[in-house]
Amino acid sequence: MSDYNIAVLAGDGIGPEVMVEAKKVLAAVSKKFDISFQLNDFDVGGLAIDNHGKALPAATLKGCEDSSAILFGSIGGPKWDSLPLEERPERAALLALREHFDLFSNLRPAKIYPGLEAFSPLRADISASGFDVLVVRELTSGIYFGQPKGLEGEGEEQFAYDTMRYSKREIRRIAISAFNAAQKRGKKVTSVDKANVLVCSRLWREVVEEVAKDYPEVELEHIYIDNATMQLIRNPSQFDVMLCSNLFGDIISDECAMITGSMGLLPSASINQDNFGMYEPAGGSAPDIAGKGIANPIAQILSASMLLRFSLNETAAADAIDAAVVKTLGDSILTGDLLGPDERHLAKSTSEVGDYIAALI
Amino acid sequence: MSDYNIAVLAGDGIGPEVMVEAKKVLAAVSKKFDISFQLNDFDVGGLAIDNHGKALPAATLKGCEDSSAILFGSIGGPKWDSLPLEERPERAALLALREHFDLFSNLRPAKIYPGLEAFSPLRADISASGFDVLVVRELTSGIYFGQPKGLEGEGEEQFAYDTMRYSKREIRRIAISAFNAAQKRGKKVTSVDKANVLVCSRLWREVVEEVAKDYPEVELEHIYIDNATMQLIRNPSQFDVMLCSNLFGDIISDECAMITGSMGLLPSASINQDNFGMYEPAGGSAPDIAGKGIANPIAQILSASMLLRFSLNETAAADAIDAAVVKTLGDSILTGDLLGPDERHLAKSTSEVGDYIAALI
Numbered sequence: 001m002s003d004y005n006i007a008v009l010a011g012d013g014i015g016p017e018v019m020v021e022a023k024k025v026l027a028a029v030s031k032k033f034d035i036s037f038q039l040n041d042f043d044v045g046g047l048a049i050d051n052h053g054k055a056l057p058a059a060t061l062k063g064c065e066d067s068s069a070i071l072f073g074s075i076g077g078p079k080w081d082s083l084p085l086e087e088r089p090e091r092a093a094l095l096a097l098r099e100h101f102d103l104f105s106n107l108r109p110a111k112i113y114p115g116l117e118a119f120s121p122l123r124a125d126i127s128a129s130g131f132d133v134l135v136v137r138e139l140t141s142g143i144y145f146g147q148p149k150g151l152e153g154e155g156e157e158q159f160a161y162d163t164m165r166y167s168k169r170e171i172r173r174i175a176i177s178a179f180n181a182a183q184k185r186g187k188k189v190t191s192v193d194k195a196n197v198l199v200c201s202r203l204w205r206e207v208v209e210e211v212a213k214d215y216p217e218v219e220l221e222h223i224y225i226d227n228a229t230m231q232l233i234r235n236p237s238q239f240d241v242m243l244c245s246n247l248f249g250d251i252i253s254d255e256c257a258m259i260t261g262s263m264g265l266l267p268s269a270s271i272n273q274d275n276f277g278m279y280e281p282a283g284g285s286a287p288d289i290a291g292k293g294i295a296n297p298i299a300q301i302l303s304a305s306m307l308l309r310f311s312l313n314e315t316a317a318a319d320a321i322d323a324a325v326v327k328t329l330g331d332s333i334l335t336g337d338l339l340g341p342d343e344r345h346l347a348k349s350t351s352e353v354g355d356y357i358a359a360l361i
Numbered sequence: 362m363s364d365y366n367i368a369v370l371a372g373d374g375i376g377p378e379v380m381v382e383a384k385k386v387l388a389a390v391s392k393k394f395d396i397s398f399q400l401n402d403f404d405v406g407g408l409a410i411d412n413h414g415k416a417l418p419a420a421t422l423k424g425c426e427d428s429s430a431i432l433f434g435s436i437g438g439p440k441w442d443s444l445p446l447e448e449r450p451e452r453a454a455l456l457a458l459r460e461h462f463d464l465f466s467n468l469r470p471a472k473i474y475p476g477l478e479a480f481s482p483l484r485a486d487i488s489a490s491g492f493d494v495l496v497v498r499e500l501t502s503g504i505y506f507g508q509p510k511g512l513e514g515e516g517e518e519q520f521a522y523d524t525m526r527y528s529k530r531e532i533r534r535i536a537i538s539a540f541n542a543a544q545k546r547g548k549k550v551t552s553v554d555k556a557n558v559l560v561c562s563r564l565w566r567e568v569v570e571e572v573a574k575d576y577p578e579v580e581l582e583h584i585y586i587d588n589a590t591m592q593l594i595r596n597p598s599q600f601d602v603m604l605c606s607n608l609f610g611d612i613i614s615d616e617c618a619m620i621t622g623s624m625g626l627l628p629s630a631s632i633n634q635d636n637f638g639m640y641e642p643a644g645g646s647a648p649d650i651a652g653k654g655i656a657n658p659i660a661q662i663l664s665a666s667m668l669l670r671f672s673l674n675e676t677a678a679a680d681a682i683d684a685a686v687v688k689t690l691g692d693s694i695l696t697g698d699l700l701g702p703d704e705r706h707l708a709k710s711t712s713e714v715g716d717y718i719a720a721l722i
């Protein structure tokens with residue numbers, strides 16, 4: 001029997017309540033597939049600031065280091081927005097964890113589930129043609145982490161600067177992630193860049209084309225970031241895997257999430273070279289609905305499934321969760337975010353949805 | 362009687378044929394409003410590469426310097442895509458002109474005209490709520506022009522870098538453009554940044570807030586670029602003026618253009634401190650439909666209207682063109698891009714639309 005340590009960082013807002021449901025589902029697969037999990041809770045984000053004075057306390061980081069993977073909830077909220085940027089949950093915890101564990105490969109799947117087309121903000125004939133994209137975003141380099149960054153000069157000539165920076169090695173490893181993923185999906189990679197303006201994008205294109213040679217069965221296309229934001233709205237079904245740098249992936253993955261219209265269903269994975277990873281819902285901490293028991297737990301549950309699949313290689317257990325989620329949606333066991341205004345009275349609570357999924361496993 | 366020199370740079374693809382129509386309309390306002398234009402044609406883009414070996418020949422630049430404004434068509438096409446980046450039409454002509462004339466203020470209006478809602482790729486209930494945005498994009502700084510930019514190192518550690526850079530002065534002048542524009546429109550500025558990651562965005566926010574103090578009647582909101590791409594799809598009617606840096610404005614303005622679904626109607630202006638400007642359609646050179654007489658000339662005609670309004674201060678003439686365009690659309694005098702598949706037989710040609718607009722003036 002396999003035995004895993006998982007660091008559970010529920011965080012702020014709806015994080016804790018959806019995490020309860022993910023734990024239920026992990027308990028169910030534990031029984032069914034004879035996998036044992038040690039789930040160790042640690043404070044992170046605003047909660048950790050309140051309890052320990054910083055968003056990523058040493059004990060939390062140590063707990064993550066001693067685990068096979070991190071199951072992350074969500075962090076941040078108005079309460080901590082006035083802190084200096086460097087201390088805020090997003091930078092002090094989220095970006096810090098990405099950097100510390102070299103989680104360079106960020107996988108953000110976004111698809112429209114059958115029956116939920118009407119939630120897409122796209123025109124009915126466009127959403128009907130289908131949407132199932134995996135955004136593969138480089139997560140530990142580019143303009144987020146490039147040095148130098150700073151502020152210089154005086155008066156009106158004072159200027160700020162940030163450095164976008166990519167090495168061949170950094171581009172190659174994320175490109176390989178994208179091609180590997182495409183090979184298991186629609187066999188198409190669309191690489192997003194701004195090669196008509198950025199030197200980084202030119203090197204990006206060069207390395208991506210080198211990597212593509214090792215994947216003759218995968219089609220490669222290049223698209224400029226400005227055109228990508230247009231094509232995603234006009235004809236989103238043309239895309240399979242979208243390979244992006246850190247900044248462009250931030251933008252494209254959010255646009256893809258919104259195109260599905262069902263952000264409460266979208267998980268994400270951030271993985272390093274050793275398949276250690278951090279798994280979290282694509283949506284935010286949603287402080288406005290926190291504590292009401294109405295948040296959709298599925299993104300958190302599917303994040304647990306990605307954890308099983310990518311960090312633990314427990315494919316059968318991950319497949320079981322994914323199938324249970326599809327069945328739950330098909331059975332119309334839905335939280336309010338997935339119901340039209342006239343059907344809100346049919347809404348199930350966070351825990352009812354979690355119970356249903358766990359029971360199916 | 363006013364007398365103006367206008368440099369006309371029709372360029373490639375559909376540029377020349379839509380420019381013919383803009384000239385017709387300028388001839389009509391010349392008569393009606395007693396304004397005299399010297400329209401001087403110069404080669405630019407691929408055409409100039411073919412005729413003179415470079416995308417922006419000295420004679421063209423001189424011609425622009427001797428004019429009150431530039432009316433620009435569109436440039437580029439597959440024929441010149443294999444040239445080294447520095448020689449290609451986009452960089453060697455478009456970015457060069459922006460830089461040479463310090464055209465820092467790029468105005469890109471995007472709206473859904475009444476009756477054309479069905480062309481928006483957004484869901485009917487969303488496009489019905491209306492969309493009328495002015496993107497104000499900084500055009501001569503940021504990561505497009507920031508130094509240093511380059512390639513260093515060897516082997517897998519070879520790296521590329523680009524510098525995003527903004528001074529207070531540069532931010533202030535574009536923010537003032539945005540607030541001035543908002544004051545004449547919906548009185549709301551949404552400033553787009555990534556202040557949770559970029560030092561440039563933090564300075565951006567600081568200066569924008571300073572400028573806002575001089576416009577107490579204009580509401581200011583800040584939004585992260587990733588969230589902006591989402592909100593534009595979910596609830597686009599919340600925006601009035603969107604104030605963006607160079608790179609973010611490139612992305613946001615294209616997304617806005619696509620949301621209208623009628624790119625053939627969208628003009629743009631790129632203006633400097635002295636109101637000298639370059640005016641061009643938002644769409645590209647569309648080589649696939651060039652020479653067929655089916656391209657929509659309205660974006661080019663409205664670019665001429667913006668030229669009259671912003672560089673020549675000929676407001677009555679500009680108003681007359683805008684009104685004639687609205688009437689033409691209302692009268693269903695439309696090129697094929699604005700007709701559904703069943704109505705294509707009703708399509709008017711490029712010159713029929715131009716004639717109709719000119720006749721109305």
Ligand SMILES: CC(C)[C@H](C(=O)O)[C@@H](O)C(=O)O
Pocket residue numbers: 090091094095250557558587
């Ligand atoms: C919170 C923020 C720093 C972060 C990012 O930009 O990476 C978020 O938008 C994301 O996409 O995970």
Ligand SMILES: CC(C)[C@H](C(=O)O)[C@@H](O)C(=O)O
Pocket residue numbers: 196197226451452455456611
């Ligand atoms: C052609 C390209 C360099 C240009 C830009 O990125 O500015 C274009 O996309 C635009 O928006 O005018």
